Amino acid sequence: MSLLTNVMDHSLDDGYAEAAARRKADGTGGMPKTLRAKLGLAAGLVLAALVVTVGAAQARVEAPVVAKEREELIDRIDRETEAADELEKSVDELRDDVSARQRQALEQSGEGGEPHLAGVLAGAVEVHGPGVKLVVNDAEDVGGGDGQARGTSGFSDTGRVRDRDMQRVVNGLWASGAEAIAINGQRLTALSAIRAAGDAILVDNKPLVPPYTVLAVGDGKRLSTRFQDSLDGLYLHALQENYGIRTAISVEDELRIPAAPSVIVRTARPYLEKTEETEQSEKGTS
Structure with missing residues (x-):
């Protein structure tokens, strides 16, 4: 009977009690490591979910502002594109007008009764x-x-x-x-x-x-x-x-x-060689 009583009173070895007492004294006792790891992971997941939730809420609030800015930017691009097209059209019209005036001037500057000759030689006419x-x-x-x-x-x-x-x-x-x-x-x-x-x-x-x-x-x-x-x-x-x-x-x-797409009109002046008379006349006028 004494043996059974001893087994019932001391079901765990005394060494377990001594080890638990040492861990408690050293401050290392308490929650197991696996449980602490699981709790840390859970806390991290909760924090990540909180950050995502806050970010989604902030994005939802800022979405109308971003959409508005995007629409304004698209409208601005469309306006600038239309303005550039108008300017390009104006440049083409002015270029055609200048080319026509150049060709007309070249046609009218021909000699010997052939006003078309200058335009032909310059490539200004077809x-x-x-x-x-x-x-x-x-x-x-x-x-x-x-x-x-x-x-x-x-x-x-x-x-x-x-x-x-x-x-x-x-x-x-x-x-x-x-x-x-x-x-x-x-x-x-x-x-x-x-x-x-x-x-x-x-x-x-x-x-x-x-x-x-x-x-x-x-x-x-x-x-x-x-x-x-x-x-x-x-x-x-x-x-x-x-x-x-x-x-x-x-x-x-x-x-x-065909005529050349663009013709540059140039003028020339005759070269007058200076003589003693012209030099003296220039000195006299000066």
Whole structure:
């Protein structure tokens, strides 16, 4: 009976009681670690939910203000766009008016009973009449012909038409008696430039793609014969023979070349060389 009484009175080992007493004395007793971790996680979740709730409420309050500012910004952009369109339209109208006045002035400044001549020579008026049609295209194995954009292999002697090739063609046509020239519809004037930018050929800063159709108004048969017999015509023939550049020239009864998009009117003053008499007169007046 004493053994049973001892077991009932001391169901746990005395070591558990001693360990609990030591933890209590050291201040480490109380709530288990797992329970503390769970409570900390719960507190963090509650805090996060509180922050999200407050943020959502604040966003709901500020939403009408943001929407209003967005609408005002869209309205402002629309107004500025309309104003820019109106200004662009006005600029186009003024540019057309200036071009018309320039062409009229050039037409009226001709000599020898031909007021139209100055406008033709300056490229300010449209020209039509007989002439020559010359088509210059890259070689077939190069690719990029027939109006397609060319690759990025660069300008080299591999069957690709270069800017200096077109320069020689145009200069040869001028020297052969052409009165007006256009490349792919771009009218050439005394101030026109043919340059290269990467793989593109630029005519007055406008990129062109092959094939290059050159229209030259003049005495068709004579112009064609003189050009093909000239050094520039022989140069073009050598490009065809050596590099496969495709060319085709034909005499046309009627060609139409548009006016240049913009013509700059310039004036010149005769240079008066100073003589002893003019110098003395200037000294006398001074």
